[in-house]
Amino acid sequence: MEHVLVTGGAGYIGAHACKALKAAGYVPVAFDNLSTGWRDAVKFGPLHEGNLLDRASLDAAFAAYKPVAVMHFAALSLVGESMKDPGKYWRENVTGAANLADAAVAAGCLDFVFSSTCATYGDQDGVVLDEDTAQLPINAYGSSKLAIEQLLADFEAAHGLRSVIFRYFNVAGSDPEAEVGEQHVPETHLIPLMLDAIAGKRDALTIYGTDYNTPDGTCVRDYVHVSDLVDAHVKGLKWLKDGKASRVFCLGSGDGFSVREVVEASRAVTNRPVPVVEGGRRAGDAAVLVSGSRRAVEELGWEPKRSDISTMIADAWRWHQSEPYER
Structure with a gap:
């Protein structure tokens, strides 16, 4: 092979x-x-x-x-x-x-x-x-x-x-079988940080910046x-x-989700409250970043099958509740 x-x-x-x-x-x-x-x-x-x-x-x-x-x-x-x-x-x-x-x-x-x-x-x-x-x-x-x-x-x-x-x-997200998943030290990514807060592994999720020129003031990102x-x-x-x-x-999806929208989706998927605190902007963060994928779909035959926000959070949550990696 x-x-x-x-x-x-x-x-x-x-x-x-x-x-x-x-x-x-x-x-x-x-x-x-x-x-x-x-x-x-x-x-x-x-x-x-x-x-x-x-x-x-x-x-x-x-x-x-x-x-x-x-x-x-x-x-x-x-x-x-x-x-x-x-x-x-x-x-x-x-x-x-x-x-x-x-x-x-x-x-x-x-x-x-x-x-x-x-x-x-x-x-x-x-x-x-x-x-x-x-x-x-x-x-x-x-x-x-x-x-x-x-x-x-x-x-x-x-x-x-x-x-x-x-x-x-x-x-x-994670693979549907939850064989591998997302774990960083320190953790900096929104969804695992949020799931840690939901699970009680940290006090709260910090939203960095609430005064951006977006519908709800928080950064918008593609997932x-x-x-x-x-x-x-x-x-x-x-x-x-x-x-x-x-x-x-x-x-990309061609559509973005704000931080607050991701928080709301996580609350719906896990049926648990999301502890949140608000902080200032981080240097280097853009307000809105959204990508299309027309070329990948047309030329590669790529078909994103699991990239709706609820599925991504549900898969990540499944992994998050398993045993973490150990050094």
């Missing part, structure tokens, strides 16, 4: 991608330094402990498994932290990606699926973002991801490294179910294996 190297394969999205790759007939190799990932999440193929800043560990993984493709999820992704320490984000994300691309080219592994972000677009209110929207990032996280997209174009021109790039916003997201990544891999040209795809 053919191997696929999955960077960040012990993380939330990476672990789901490994499950989807196994179902598609591949052997996923989780390449992870376990700084934020979880050993317990590696259930669908081998774990290769390594660091993207250590070229030797990358070369060892390519030599050991001879992967036919790379799925690159590993990245630092905290917007606020990126504003305070941009050097860390450029070093970890951009240098790490350059090392990975170099190692892939050296190994003759020329199919690359990259998990980018719609944060590359910056704050463009009132626009449904698509693949042709101008990219104007407003934080170092988005800037680092945009740099990687440009890096991949350069590697294709020089070395023939073809890529499929996915841009998307918030990811939520996609993690199972739908990784299904698109597997379809992106097939796109490359079919010999098609490098392509960018946005993944």
